[in-house]
């Protein structure tokens with residue numbers, strides 16, 4: 001448990017109530033264990049070997065229910081004051097895309113342009129992400145794009161663990177509502193939040209993991225690729241796995 005979080009007494013109960021309320025609004029029937037006590041996915045070098053799914057199947061929501069659940073969750077996020085960074089945000093950045101997407105991209109946190117516009121991945125890294133999506137013959141509107149954090153950390157610093165923990169229930173509810181077949185995590189903070197793994201991307205990419213019953217393909221963040229264009233080749237390979 002991070003020392004910055006006081007999970008005792010009333011605050012703890014209030015947090016549980018809040019999480020249950022969000023899950024209920026999203027039409028969810030049960031809550032998974034939080035990321036930090038989730039068993040790490042079994043490392044494997046064979047792309048066909050998967051960690052067994054830990055969740056029992058839940059019935060899919062119809063499109064209208066998904067849209068309503070996501071809108072309600074977005075309202076919840078707009079009012080969220082769980083972390084100090086809520087005070088420096090211009091606005092929250094919930095996520096966007098198809099509520100029935102088969103593929104969800106998870107980034108780290110909004111940057112300057114995202115905080116200004118309220119949309120995920122619209123700055124320089126976002127333009128590269130759009131090209132990555134198009135490289136596998138999909139349109140941006142056909143996938144769903146979200147971040148671990150819904151608020152911009154000051155000066156785009158890396159999210160703190162407590163912020164990631166506070167915000168994860170929102171991402172989890174988005175994933176449970178959309179129920180994609182594949183999640184592509186962009187960068188180490190996204191992989192850490194979804195998989196509970198504290199590893200550099202270089203040690204995770206090239207393998208397949210699972211979050212509940214969803215295939216997870218970790219890859220580099222597009223902002224990293226802007227600084228290290230030679231690694232675009234590796235991301236191209238990861239995207240081929242995603243496309244398959």
Ligand code: URA
Nearest residue numbers: 107108109110120121
């Ligand atoms: N980087 C991210 O991780 N997310 C965004 O939305 C933009 C840049």
